[in-house]
Amino acid sequence: MSEKPVLYTCSGSRGFRATWAAEEAGVEIELELLPFPPRFMAIEYLERNPLGTVPLLVDGPDEGGVHMTESCAIAHYLASKNGSTNLVIAPGEPDYAYYLDFTYHADATITFPQTVFMRFSLFEKDKGLEEAGHAYARWFWKRLVKLEQRLIGREYLCGDRFTVADICCGYALILAEKIGLDEGVPDALKEYRARLKQRDGFRRAEERESAGPAAI
Numbered sequence: 001m002s003e004k005p006v007l008y009t010c011s012g013s014r015g016f017r018a019t020w021a022a023e024e025a026g027v028e029i030e031l032e033l034l035p036f037p038p039r040f041m042a043i044e045y046l047e048r049n050p051l052g053t054v055p056l057l058v059d060g061p062d063e064g065g066v067h068m069t070e071s072c073a074i075a076h077y078l079a080s081k082n083g084s085t086n087l088v089i090a091p092g093e094p095d096y097a098y099y100l101d102f103t104y105h106a107d108a109t110i111t112f113p114q115t116v117f118m119r120f121s122l123f124e125k126d127k128g129l130e131e132a133g134h135a136y137a138r139w140f141w142k143r144l145v146k147l148e149q150r151l152i153g154r155e156y157l158c159g160d161r162f163t164v165a166d167i168c169c170g171y172a173l174i175l176a177e178k179i180g181l182d183e184g185v186p187d188a189l190k191e192y193r194a195r196l197k198q199r200d201g202f203r204r205a206e207e208r209e210s211a212g213p214a215a216i
């Protein structure tokens with residue numbers, strides 16, 4: 001058993017939220033970089049995570065330890081497991097509700113249409129559903145309105161500081177750039193993304209993940 005939490009992930013996947021949060025929080029993790037998709041390329045991984053998805057965080061023993069499979073929850077967990085840090089907004093702080101809302105919004109509402117686009121318009125073009133994928137791209141762009149409005153007059157989403165909510169939503173904007181969905185991303189969000197990418201924690205996380213084969 002590793003003393004450190006072990007993050008099973010694929011480079012550039014949603015697990016990047018967790019790698020980035022660990023770097024920002026100064027929490028040591030062991031990174032297990034898998035080929036993508038592990039469901040086909042690392043079949044033994046299904047014994048650890050029957051969903052076959054990444055990321056998976058194991059903290060503690062394989063049996064009886066913590067097992068988590070949601071990137072945003074893992075990012076929050078790593079940023080707060082040793083006590084509250086500036087990376088999370090605590091109950092009682094004015095933006096607590098918004099912190100939760102944007103952290104959940106990131107995957108459930110923003111990344112969701114991105115993944116449908118990727119599946120139908122990039123990975124499985126032969127299925128004849130490419131146009132449906134493009135419809136999800138348009139849906140993704142429309143859904144950016146909430147981030148755009150929130151960032152008017154703000155540098156970060158919550159609490160006047162960089163938090164896990166920025167990591168979680170920022171990842172979706174970083175993914176958009178990688179998969180050719182930048183056309184409908186408003187300039188203000190591109191500027192926000194550029195600010196996030198200048199962070200040392202972001203650069204260190206990218207460097208760590210560059211050791212594995214890219215998922216995207």
Ligand SMILES: N[C@@H](CCC(=O)N[C@@H](CS)C(=O)NCC(=O)O)C(=O)O
Pocket residue numbers: 013014015037038039052053054055069070071072107
């Ligand atoms: N809601 C989950 C989604 C996890 C997920 O679907 N991850 C993708 C990679 S970004 C994956 O593992 N896809 C491969 C597969 O489904 O086989 C999260 O945020 O971590």
